[in-house]
Amino acid sequence: MSSISEPGGDARSPSFFSKQATIAQPGFSRWMVPPAALAVHLCIGQAYAFSVFNGPLTKVIGITQSAPDDWSLTALGWIFSLAIVFLGLSAAFAGKWLEKVGPRRTMFTAACCFGGGFIVSAIGVWLHQIVLLYLGYGVLGGVGLGLGYVSPVSTLIRWFPDRRGMATGMAIMGFGGGAMIAAPLSVALMNHFKSATSIGVAETFIVLGIAYFISMTIGSLAIRVPPADWKPAGWTPPATTTTKMITRNHVHIDQALKTPQFYLIWLVLFLNVTAGIGILGQASVMIQESFKNTVTPAAAAGFVGLLSLFNMGGRFVWASASDYVGRKNTYFIFFALGAVLYWLVPSFATTGNIALFVLCYCVILSMYGGGFSTVPAYLADMFGTAFVGGIHGRLLTAWAAAGVAGPVLVNYIRAYQVAHGVAKADAYTMTVHIMTVLLVIGFICNLLVKHVNEKHHMTDAQLASAK
Structure with a gap:
């Protein structure tokens, strides 16, 4: 059921990141795709844990308590809001590009944006410029969230036409569970880097940015798409008249x-x-x-x-x-x-x-x-x-x-x-x-x-x- 029975795509693909280069070869197991998707979704699921930084970010100057020039919670609240807005916008407007270039390039771009967003935000903490946190985690990171969210899901659906719900559930479960890893990890890192002159947030941002970039990149390199007209061995597509309302046709x-x-x-x-x-x-x-x-x-x-x-x-x-x-x-x-x-x-x-x-x-x-x-x-x-x-x-x-x-x-x-x-x-x-x-x-x-x-x-x- 899980192995490809048809030959792969064009071996003369023009680029490692091209859509053609991600077409799976014979013998590739479709069960290798969910871990690649999870490598991305467990990272971007960190978004649900961003609130652990809000308290420390109000004490960047005061260290032990908020100083008059420290940021307020109201100002910091816009970081997460911007990230969710740009998640939706990037996912919506990059849809055509995703279908054109394929999941590998999209997921690698997401890795660069999400990991890079942490780096820019760290610079913003060091310089105490909140606009850099808005641009870093809010805008750049939000774009990474949107691209990273949708690209593995569409690939999983193509690999599991017989179990679409289970396949997408595996990946999106990672997004829901990412915060359970990110929250304690972030707190532990801030405590590790905390000193008399630093609250430890900037250093934590750097570590997380690098770690998430590496994990998401591994996911993008491991992802594969099935050859045209591939289907699991022994599976027959359901008729469009089924009560489950599954079509065999495609809509642009x-x-x-x-x-x-x-x-x-x-x-x-x-x-x-x-x-x-x-x-x-x-x-x-x-x-x-x-x-x-x-x-x-x-x-x-x-x-x-x-x-x-x-x-x-x-x-x-x-x-x-x-x-x-x-x-x-x-x-x-x-x-x-x-x-x-x-x-x-x-x-x-x-x-x-x-x-x-x-x-x-x-x-x-x-x-x-x-x-x-x-x-x-x-x-x-x-x-x-x-x-x-x-x-x-x-x-x-x-x-x-x-x-x-x-x-x-x-x-x-x-x-x-x-x-x-x-x-x-x-x-x-x-x-x-x-x-x-x-x-x-x-x-x-x-x-x-x-x-x-x-x-x-x-x-x-x-x-x-x-x-």
Whole structure:
């Protein structure tokens, strides 16, 4: 099942980084591709752990405490926001380039940008110029995040047409789990480099930048794409009439934007992410305020760690399950079950039932992670695999939008209610009920997804010309 049975591409490839040079030769095992993807996703998953630098960065001058000229948390917050914005923008606008040059050059470019972003940021810390952190980690690093996120995913989908969900789940699980490695590693490095004259952040940035560049480069060198028309031995592509809605045709990246399916799936991802990302960002404060004088800060930190585990595990479990129940049905579960759990959560907080409160949010965050890992396979099912990397990149603008909408809903509605006399323990009730409504809307959007009209399909001649 996992070996190539067809000859590889043109041996006279013009460049080591060309798309032709990455075509796998006979005997290459497709199971070598997931580790290459993980080598990239485990690195860029560091983005979820960037907050460990916020506190130390407010003491770059004062060392032990913030000095008048030190940066504020408000100013530092823009670093992560810029990174997520440029993740979405680079993934969206580099889609065509990705399909043209192939995954190796794209992944190596991502390594240069992400690793280089840390180096530029380190210089910014040494010079105490926050604009260099914005340009380094925010812009350059954000571009590396976007390119590194989409390029391995599209390759995995082509290698695993029989198990698309499982394949993308393996890689995107790495993005969710990258923070679990990066957070303790970053803290340990800062403690190692800390001195009477340095908080240790700049030196940590240098080490991480080099380490991530090396790991991502190894991933880019190991990546391979299957030969044209390759398929696993003994596997027969499913008919387009199947209830799982998997097409055998292909839709061009530009043509996909002319279909209602693209925008419906955009809303599906946006609403699913919005319902989870705001809670993820406020989890520690939320559980402490919901169970005042019961949950300690240490226990709240454990709650956040537990949510991270379910976020990571859900990316693999739900995406793998979607191979059997279908992508559309998987999202039906996300929205229906999520709406019920969100509606019940306030009652568990009111009755003081911490166990059910935690369980609900763990399941919700597993579906949040599962939404990320299931959507690439959903797109491949709807639009074919020829341009799925670029289409996926453009769809990730939904993530960028949700990254703003989710925290705004949670933070500002809570602040408004507290300002108007609502007890902090009850301030999240309206928010989670709004999330319930959003998930119901997502259920309807997913219900409306149908097969792409055949007028959007590429002919064999068009497909050959585009390649």
